[in-house]
Amino acid sequence: MPFYGNQHTEKPMYTYDDLVRGVRALAADLGRSPTTAEASSDDRLPCLSTIYKHLNGGWNDLLADAGLSRTAVGSYDASDERDMRHDLRRVISVVESDALTHRQYDEHGEFPTSVVKEHFGSWRAACDAADILAGERHGTPCRGPSGVRLDSQYELAVATYLHDAGLAYDVHPEVEGTRWRGDFYLSDVDLWVEVDGYAEGTRPNAHGFAKKIAHLRDAEQDVAVVRCIADLEAALRERDVVVT
Structure with a gap:
């Protein structure tokens, strides 16, 4: 799926294949799999929220598609966590609900729910970190x-x-x-x-x-x-x- 714009360049359109190539090139420079913080600060890749929006799965799925090994969950830096907490609070104000559910965040959040859960350990832990209530699923999956x-x-x-x-x-x-x-x-x-x-x-x-x-x-x-x-x-x- 193509997307437009890049925080670093004038490139008019970017695709998932470009993401794969950019991550692979960055890994070659580093000699290892890059972290999300390293990727978002590299000129070959867009900003972190744009990367997340166009992942089919999580960050480690992108690394796998690039032929690279997984990075540790702890490889996110402090600014990523702050952004996630801020976005959780933003979304609950948008949906005007007492508690935030997975589906609500899927629809309105900047980060994939899977990434937030991976970083904090669980959906409830993520909501606790943002000082909001975790909502239940809308039914039984x-x-x-x-x-x-x-x-x-x-x-x-x-x-x-x-x-x-x-x-x-x-x-x-x-x-x-x-x-x-x-x-x-x-x-x-x-x-x-x-x-x-x-x-x-x-x-x-x-x-x-x-x-x-x-x-x-x-x-x-x-x-x-x-x-x-x-x-x-x-x-x-x-x-x-x-x-x-």
Whole structure:
């Protein structure tokens, strides 16, 4: 996935392959795998938050793709930790929630949640370090019919229905131009399906969820918010999608 800009150069576009090449070249200069602090201060690589945004996994996954050995978790420096704590506090103010969940931080944070957890040891420890409350997951994580990770049994019910109906769907697709992710996108129908299985007034991230739905509709995207399979079936019928 290409991204634009670099803290050090006028380079107009940067790709994940450029990240791999830059890290490999830096490692050759150092004679070992670089730390994140060393990478972010090197002219061949962008700033740390930009690196994190475009990793498929964590920092050590990038090193592996570059043919390098893992670096120790403790290789982050003090400024990285301060930035992470500051960003955790920033995000909880954005989502207007009493406690911060993984999913909320995935949508609004500067760093991948996996990196924050790796550095502090756990999600709860990271939130404790930032002096905020750690939220629980929105349901029980599970695997869908195609093996993709889902966030709740409600999502599993929707994924199973779509799979059995032979409808093509993407799980947790990015909402273009934002840090949000949808629940499902049905490409053949051009429909976003958002799952809301919570009783009224009990959804932990209700404010952020409402903003995401409003954003999609403002962008003239077709969105169906469903609480159960009957809602999904009704939404498909309204769009003349016949499921046999």
